Amino acid sequence: MSIYSDLFLTFSKIGSFTLGGGYAMVPVMEREIVDKKGWLSQEEFTDILVVAQSTPGLFAIDMASHIGYKYRGVVGGIVGALGVALPSIVIILLIALLFQSFKDNIYVEKFFMGIRPCVVALILTPCFRMAKSAKITIYNCWIPIVCALLISLFGVSPIWCIIVAGIAGFIYGKYLTIRQ
Secondary structure, eight states: OOHHHHHHHHHHHHHHHOOSSHHHHHHHHHIIIIIISOSSOHHHHHHHHHHHHHSSSOHHHHHHHHHHHHHHHHHHHHHHHHHHHHHHHHHHHHHHHHHHHHTTOHHHHHHHHHHHHHHHHHHHHHHHHHHHHTTOOTTTTHHHHHHHHHHHHHOOOHHHHHHHHHHHHHHHHHHHHHHO
16 A cells, blocks of 8 residues: 555545534544654644644644645645545535435434533543643643633734744743743
């Protein structure tokens, strides 16, 4: 099997069997890319995660293209993006064709009600892992909490939170290095 077909199949598997969108795919991607395949280190994966969050576009496709690019250049980026997107496109087309016939089915409704809590857990898992890898402690945990509150309760743009946190981190780093 070629490297590109392995890359495509890996991301197709991730795209096919992960419910809940891009953030729900993160733990699956991490397990496949870092733990099983060893294509990236944990630090490289976390860096790509941060970059993919700050670039425009669909998060899952951004992650797959960044990982593919890091692993095998431009062609790897394209193959990764196609691999993760193609299953979703096919599944969405099938659901769109069949949805009218089963949208009021009680079993389908119950299935989706059961999936919702699982998707929330899938989204929270990478948050806890990122907090650990970002070295968030009891002393600095207020930063993401304040940012989340500003965004959700007061409608502050995440861009402003990123800019202010970046500037504050830079100033804090400068101050810390001067004191030592």
